[in-house]
Amino acid sequence: ATGNGDTRPRVILWADTSNNYFHPEVARAAADVLDAVGYRVEIPRKRLCCGRPLYDHGLLDAARGQLVDILESLRTDIESGVPIVGLEPSCVSVFRDELLRFFPADALARKLSEQTFFLTEFLEQEGKTVPATLKGRAIVQAHCHQKASLRIDDEVAVLKKLGLDFTLLDAGCCGMAGAFGFERDHYDVSIQVGERGLLPAVRSASDDTYIVSNGFSCREQVRQVTGRRVWHIAEL
16 A cells, blocks of 8 residues: 555554464455555564563563564654554553553653554544445454453444444453463363353354454454354454
8 A cells, every 4th residue: 555656644554463474364454444544554664573472471571672672663653653553452452551561751652552553443533434334243252452451432333334233242251362272271261261151152143143353362262163254343
């Protein structure tokens, strides 16, 4: 979506590890969405990681180093006020929470935190309506970080604009919880958590019902246990 003479406002699409390497179709869909509503989409020139997996294992010094790398690499864009749009709730929450805990008095860190948004947050803040409508039903599993750190109301607003008849599940955690459920010793607990609400709801949904979740871990839990296709909001 870039090119000489393109005068549209710039946004940086945060190419997180999960969507860059495992589900690039999500990142491509998000780029299409942002392009369709009038933005020039760029991605960081350097491969960057927010360090989320490091926090989960207590490797805080290494995680801090990842954030320093981000601040240095994106300094010019941050200072210029270019919005950064994320697709993985756990990554966006790093910029909201962990970043400011590491650098509470750093003006650049504060600025980065304030201009980083989840996709639906950005669309709602900018008053952009995606030129698309859908018919049918959907069940939506909200990622834990999205509920805790981000604005889930914006997700709901975008889903309503798409025209879906949807149910936002009150199912708690999916059970995968980042890398937790991928580890052999945690498998049984992970499945038990998922079976409390989410997985039975997916199994009982009709074949033409959209299963919607934005978190990589949530999508993998549903995909691997039930075999159902799971949609990111960008794909819808």
